[in-house]
Each structure stands twice: as structure tokens, then as C-alpha cells.
Amino acid sequence: MFKTLEIPLNTHVVSEPATDREAQWLVKALQGDSPAFTHLVEAYQRPVYNLCYRMLGNAEDAEDAAQETFLRAYKSLRRFDQSRPFATWLLSIAAHYCIDQLRRKDLAVTSIDDMLVPEVPDHAPDMDTRLGRKQEQQRVRAVLDVLEPIDRAAVVMYYWYDYSYDEICQELGLSMSAVKSRLHRARKAMALRWNQTEAAHGTSS
Amino acid sequence: MNHYDYEAMIFTEEPLQLEAQADLLAHLENCGECRSLATAWFGVQRDLTAAPVQAPAAGFAGRWEQRLERDRQQVHHHQVLGTLGLSLAGALLLILALVFFLTPVFETPKVYLYAFLYQALNMVVAADMMQNLLVGLVRSVTSPVTLVIGLILVGIVSQLGVLWLASIRLATKTRRV
Numbered sequence: 001m002f003k004t005l006e007i008p009l010n011t012h013v014v015s016e017p018a019t020d021r022e023a024q025w026l027v028k029a030l031q032g033d034s035p036a037f038t039h040l041v042e043a044y045q046r047p048v049y050n051l052c053y054r055m056l057g058n059a060e061d062a063e064d065a066a067q068e069t070f071l072r073a074y075k076s077l078r079r080f081d082q083s084r085p086f087a088t089w090l091l092s093i094a095a096h097y098c099i100d101q102l103r104r105k106d107l108a109v110t111s112i113d114d115m116l117v118p119e120v121p122d123h124a125p126d127m128d129t130r131l132g133r134k135q136e137q138q139r140v141r142a143v144l145d146v147l148e149p150i151d152r153a154a155v156v157m158y159y160w161y162d163y164s165y166d167e168i169c170q171e172l173g174l175s176m177s178a179v180k181s182r183l184h185r186a187r188k189a190m191a192l193r194w195n196q197t198e199a200a201h202g203t204s205s
Numbered sequence: 206m207n208h209y210d211y212e213a214m215i216f217t218e219e220p221l222q223l224e225a226q227a228d229l230l231a232h233l234e235n236c237g238e239c240r241s242l243a244t245a246w247f248g249v250q251r252d253l254t255a256a257p258v259q260a261p262a263a264g265f266a267g268r269w270e271q272r273l274e275r276d277r278q279q280v281h282h283h284q285v286l287g288t289l290g291l292s293l294a295g296a297l298l299l300i301l302a303l304v305f306f307l308t309p310v311f312e313t314p315k316v317y318l319y320a321f322l323y324q325a326l327n328m329v330v331a332a333d334m335m336q337n338l339l340v341g342l343v344r345s346v347t348s349p350v351t352l353v354i355g356l357i358l359v360g361i362v363s364q365l366g367v368l369w370l371a372s373i374r375l376a377t378k379t380r381r382v
Contacts, residue, residue, distance in 0.1 A: 034270075042266045046258060046261070066265070184216050187216040
């Protein structure tokens with residue numbers, strides 16, 4: 001029943017599989033050529049930043065986390081298993097870093113009032129569209145903020161990056177049943193938070 | 206079925222059988238709690254779908270390069286500090302060892318001073334003996350050689366020296382291929 005209502009979620013976050021040029025950059029970067037790695041940073045900055053943004057909830061922390069992700073990737077490039085996609089490896093580093101950050105700073109506790117100012121400039125032409133997007137952004141942040149770090153990582157990977165359950169198991173080091181259970185719990189938590197947010201907006205308006 | 210089963214059906218990613226769908230719809234019509242949950246879940250999915258992919262501010266790669274440079278400088282700084290620390294620790298150990306071994310000298314300086322002077326005197330005597338030996342040897346070799354023979358020998362040695370230099374130069378000169 002619900003499958004008919006589902007809309008395919010963001011499938012365009014991670015770009016096409018690594019091209020030959022990217023493979024060459026990777027080989028050069030493995031030889032210690034940092035400008036070659038900068039090309040990889042340019043190629044993957046968007047998916048990495050988006051994951052960090054969805055995990056941490058604000059632009060400043062997301063920027064810092066994305067920068068740190070690329071730095072860690074550069075330093076541990078020799079440990080990269082080339083049989084795996086580079087994007088997956090990068091996103092795994094980003095997810096674990098964000099999980100650590102959330103646990104350390106306890107960023108998960110954020111009130112809805114803190115989210116009223118949009119941090120990413122919106123270039124929509126009219127005011128209504130911008131307002132609508134702003135409210136959508138606030139709701140997305142609100143529903144993600146209610147989740148535990150690992151649950152949030154699983155949700156972001158599943159809904160923004162189209163990761164399969166298997167891939168989430170691999171990247172987060174969880175069993176299949178744990179992933180299913182966490183995603184189920186996360187969906188329920190998000191739905192409950194969504195109801196609360198809607199109720200709050202309804203009351204305020 | 207209880208609420209938990211219907212919740213599982215609401216949140217499942219698997220397509221539901223027709224029977225299960227009808228069952229769930231019937232339940233939703235009667236259960237406000239589950240209906241609210243289902244509506245909220247649709248809302249969540251819609252928002253997640255509509256949420257755009259966020260991109261970093263322009264110049265991200267440049268900022269990353271700066272960060273990499275800062276990190277390298279920091280690592281270098283730590284390495285320098287580490288080396289300095291190790292050197293200081295080594296020097297301190299050396300000083301402690303010296304103090305340990307030189308303590309007896311400071312306690313009884315006279316004995317060591319006499320021993321030092323005795324050894325120095327022995328060295329001077331030995332050097333004098335060596336000098337006498339060498340002088341005697343040179344005199345015994347050069348006494349049969351007349352001035353003419355000496356000049357001839359010097360000339361031969363000079364020519365051999367020139368030949369030696371020339372051959373060294375030829376041997377070390379780069380060849381054209």
C-alpha cells in the first residue's frame with residue numbers, strides 16, 4: 001500500500017562511478033601527490049558535505065566535518081581498499097566522524113527554535129517558495145535531530161545515498177537485524193517528531 | 206493483530222500483500238493513533254524527498270588545501286618538538302652519566318692528577334724515542350745517495366706524478382657516446 005505513495009528519494013547525491021580520470025587522481029594521490037587529491041576533494045565535496053550537514057544539522061559543523069573527513073582520507077589513503085568504491089569509503093569516514101562528533105558534543109539535543117534561520121542561501125524566486133522550503137528544512141532537521149547518532153547515519157545513508165541494508169551493515173559495523181531494527185525505530189521516532197513539529201507550527205500560526 | 210503489527214506494516218519497506226493492505230486500511234479507519242502515525246510517516250518521506258542536496262560554500266577545495274598545509278605545519282612542529290625533547294633527554298642522561306663516573310675524580314683529585322701527569326710524561330718519552338728512531342732511519346737511507354742521484358730520483362718521481370694525474374683525469378672524464 002505505502003509503496004505506491006513512496007517517491008524515489010535522492011538518488012543523485014553520489015555522482016557516477018569513478019571515472020578513469022578519478023582513478024588516475026587516486027593513483028597519483030597514493031604516490032603522495034596532494035594536488036591530485038585536491039581534484040578528488042572537488043569531485044566528492046558535495047556528497048560528503050551533504051552527509052555531514054544531514055548528520056550535524058548546521059553548515060559550520062558540516063564544513064568542519066567535511067574538511068576533517070578529507071584530511072583523514074588523505075592521511076589514511078594507503079589503507080584504502082581499491083576494490084571498494086572511493087565514494088563509499090569517504091562517506092564511511094564522514095559518517096563515523098559525525099557519529100563521534102555527535103556523541104562528543106551531544107549535538108543531538110537541539111531545540112526547534114534554534115533552527116529558525118536557514119544557513120544555506122535559497123535562490124528561489126518568490127517568497128512563498130522560499131518560506132515553504134525553509135519550513136521543509138526545519139522539519140527535516142527536526143526529525144533527524146531526534147535520532148541517535150548511529151540511527152541518524154543509517155537514515156541518511158538509506159534515504160539520501162540509496163545504500164542497501166547490506167551496505168549500511170558494512171559501513172556502520174552492524175548486523176542485519178540491528179540495521180532493520182534501528183531503521184524501524186528511527187522511522188517511528190521521525191514520524192512522532194514530525195507530528196510534534198506540525199502541532200507546534202499549527203499552534204504558533 | 207495488535208498495534209505493533211500495524212506499525213510494522215506502516216514502516217515496512219517491503220510491498221504489502223493485497224490482503225494485508227486491506228487489513229491495514231480497515232485498521233487505520235478505526236484507529237486514530239495509527240492513522241496519525243501513518244500520516245506523519247508520509248509527511249516525513251515527502252520532506253526527505255524534497256530536501257535538497259546541500260553543497261558547501263564556494264572554495265571548499267581551496268580551504269581544504271589550506272587546512273592540509275596547516276596540518277602539515279602542525280605535524281612538523283610536533284616532530285621538531287619531539288626531536289628537541291629526545292635530544293634534551295639524551296643530553297641530560299649523558300650529563301648524569303658523566304657526573305656518576307666523574308664523582309670519584311672530584312672526591313680524590315690528587316691521585317688522578319698524578320696519574321694524568323705520569324701518563325703525559327710517558328707519552329712525551331715515547332714520542333722522543335720515536336723521533337730518534339725515524340731520524341736514524343732517514344740518515345741510513347740517504348747517506349749512500351749522492352746529489353746527482355737524488356736529483357734524478359726527484360725528476361723521475363715528478364714525471365710519475367704528472368703521469369698519475371693525467372691518467373686519473375682520463376679515467377674520470379665523461380665519454381661521449
